[in-house]
Amino acid sequence: xxxxxxxxxxLALIPQCSWAHLVSTRFGxxxxxxxxxxxxxxxxxxxxxxxxxxxxxxxxSARRNLLLFPLAVATGTVLGCLxxxxxxxxxxxxxxxxxLGLLVTLALRLHQSLFTAVALVFGVIEGYGxxxxxxxxxxxxxxxxxxxxxxYIVMTITSxxxxxxxxxxxxxxxxxxxxxxxxxxxxxxxxxxxxxxALQS
Amino acid sequence: xxxFLPLLLFMQLWTQTxxxxxxxxxxxxxxxxxxxxxxxxxxxxxxTIVNPPAPTFPAHCTFDYPRLNCGETGLVGTLTMExxxxxxxxxxxxxxxxxxxxxxxxxxxxNPTITLTPTGKLPLDQVAxxxxxxxxxxxxxGVDHLLFVLGLMWLVSSTAMLVKTITAFTIAHSLTLxxxxxxxxxxxxxxxxxxxxxxxxxxxxxxxxxxxGERCLSADIPWAIAFGFGLLHGFGFAGALTKxxxxxxxVPSALLFFNVGxxxxxxxxxxxxxxxxxxxxxxxxxxxxxxxxxxxxxxxAIGSFWFLSRLHLILIGA
Numbered sequence: 001x002x003x004x005x006x007x008x009x010x011l012a013l014i015p016q017c018s019w020a021h022l023v024s025t026r027f028g029x030x031x032x033x034x035x036x037x038x039x040x041x042x043x044x045x046x047x048x049x050x051x052x053x054x055x056x057x058x059x060x061s062a063r064r065n066l067l068l069f070p071l072a073v074a075t076g077t078v079l080g081c082l083x084x085x086x087x088x089x090x091x092x093x094x095x096x097x098x099x100l101g102l103l104v105t106l107a108l109r110l111h112q113s114l115f116t117a118v119a120l121v122f123g124v125i126e127g128y129g130x131x132x133x134x135x136x137x138x139x140x141x142x143x144x145x146x147x148x149x150x151x152y153i154v155m156t157i158t159s160x161x162x163x164x165x166x167x168x169x170x171x172x173x174x175x176x177x178x179x180x181x182x183x184x185x186x187x188x189x190x191x192x193x194x195x196x197x198a199l200q201s
Numbered sequence: 202x203x204x205f206l207p208l209l210l211f212m213q214l215w216t217q218t219x220x221x222x223x224x225x226x227x228x229x230x231x232x233x234x235x236x237x238x239x240x241x242x243x244x245x246x247x248x249t250i251v252n253p254p255a256p257t258f259p260a261h262c263t264f265d266y267p268r269l270n271c272g273e274t275g276l277v278g279t280l281t282m283e284x285x286x287x288x289x290x291x292x293x294x295x296x297x298x299x300x301x302x303x304x305x306x307x308x309x310x311x312n313p314t315i316t317l318t319p320t321g322k323l324p325l326d327q328v329a330x331x332x333x334x335x336x337x338x339x340x341x342x343g344v345d346h347l348l349f350v351l352g353l354m355w356l357v358s359s360t361a362m363l364v365k366t367i368t369a370f371t372i373a374h375s376l377t378l379x380x381x382x383x384x385x386x387x388x389x390x391x392x393x394x395x396x397x398x399x400x401x402x403x404x405x406x407x408x409x410x411x412x413x414g415e416r417c418l419s420a421d422i423p424w425a426i427a428f429g430f431g432l433l434h435g436f437g438f439a440g441a442l443t444k445x446x447x448x449x450x451x452v453p454s455a456l457l458f459f460n461v462g463x464x465x466x467x468x469x470x471x472x473x474x475x476x477x478x479x480x481x482x483x484x485x486x487x488x489x490x491x492x493x494x495x496x497x498x499x500x501x502a503i504g505s506f507w508f509l510s511r512l513h514l515i516l517i518g519a
Contacts, residue, residue: 031341063486153473160480 029139033077033146037130038154042093042190049100049183050122051155052176054115055162056107061115062159066152068116072123073151077144079124080131089129094194096122097187104180107173123151226444227253227292231269231276233299239269239276245289254292257281259317280306281314291335305448307331307455322450329458336462339441340470345397345507346434347470348500352404354474355497356411356423367471369424373431374438375460381439382447382456393436395511400430401504409497438463 037043050069054062100122103110110118127147135143165172227245234240241264243253258264259278262271269276282292285308294306294315306315306323312330315323340346353370357363380386407419407426419426438459447455481487 028342059484063484066484066486153477156480156484156486157476160483164483 029135029142030146030149032135033130033143033148034150035146036132037126037147037150041186042090042097043126043129044154045183045186046093046097046100046122046126047151047154048158049097049104049180050119051158052104052162052180052183053100053108053110054119054155054159055164056104056166056173056176057109057115058112059163061110061112062163064112064116065119065159066156069119069123069155070148070152072120073127073130074144074148076124076127077130077147078127080128081135081140081144082131084131089125092125093129094187094191096125097190098184101180101182101184101187105177105184107177107180127151227289228295229253229256229292230295230297232297233276236299237271237273237275239271239296241267241269254282254285254289256292256294257283275319277317277319279314279316280308282308283313285310285313291331304450307335307448309334320450323448325454328448328451328454329461332455332458333462333465335442336438336459336464337466338462339438339459340463340466343437345394345401345504346437346467348401348503349397349404349430349434350467350470351474352401352408352500353423353427354471355408356404356420356426358420362423363471366423366427367467370427370431370434371464371467373428374435374463377432377435378438378442378460378463379456381436382442383452388436388439390440391511391515393433393440395508395515396433397437398504398507398511400433402501402508403504404430405497405501405504409494409501412493412497 037047050065054065130147132143162176166176169175227243230242230244231239232242245253256264258269258280259271259276261274261278262269262276264270271277276296280294285292289310291307291309294308296304296306296317298304306317308315309331312327312334315327315331350367350370353366354363357366377386381388404419404426407417410417411420442456442459
């Protein structure tokens, strides 16, 4: 089985089309966009990990992220809707899932420009993963606006909560790091679920 | 900021038809011609829909549109509409029985199945499952209601006053919602929608005065403003509920659960807004000084635009 492992890892990196699910809310495209990333754990957990990481950074980095991350997500969502050949996105997303959780667990304070770069790259990738072919015209704009607003709300509230807890409670930073480790563990489990079918075949 | 005003006024002259937010409903009328045999008739209107949802009647019934035959057993058992939720907010099934009685049932995407009983009374959980999501949906799709609530939040200066103001708004709109749906009073829908739009513009002006430090009554007693305009917004909620229809045997519970849905939606909106304000304080994120009056002007401009558009619809008799 051990000999198979590298092959499986390589297989996992083979490009595949991954279609975003359109959340049918009947509330219209704006709410569909808002709920799309929030209702899928593989989108929500990495977002939370980035927000927790932002909360552990100096407040200037977290503050800058409030604007940059939603803009990056909006750009990615537009690209994802227009060019939906998302071959490597799910694999990269999986990597982000794990690595962001790891960074939170380690409570690493990144240089401001490095953190901004991480947030921007991750935001574009995540936005791309939230793209869908099922929206047109005004619906397209509403959908992109919905995803962007969700990014803003999740990032703002979670990073503020992480910042406040880690700054005001003695156990705060431990709690945030524990959450990061759970997200990292979820990332490992999620990878396992993707690799398992290949192992069985 | 004054240069901004002519631009806003110009933008308001841009004529587009403005409708109150749409809640697409499909109505299935079943009229009993002889015992157990019904004539079915669909009435549905929505800008994006060409077909009504497909009903699945109890197993002993045969349905060949427009004829439904349930034999001597009658129309009892489960009725399902699986396609609800994607395009239609709800489907109302109206049954006109041979004895002159009429029953109405509402199915939604969250509650696509109802159990038809000989008495026409629905279990409480089915009424809750149908009407709470409808109320929740109505407030979240009602940007006019949400903008007004946002304006109220801007007027208050303490948590206690916010609680008092939102409670006053809730009580007021519950009163008129109940009064209209129970048939105690009747108000035409179009003027109500226009007045709701005007209430947003008025609150925006009051917020602006309050922000400038000018004395305004609405900042001193925001709960009174909330109560007064809340009565108006209740008429708007009632318009939606009247369109959906209420099951005659379950009017009080349906009304209660619709209102619960509206309150839950309103509460969710208020909590998210408060959480965002708190988060900005924690992260010391201050928006530029011009952004606040610009937002208030924007809110007032939207309210004025909706008011003029809705007034226009009244004047042309649309």
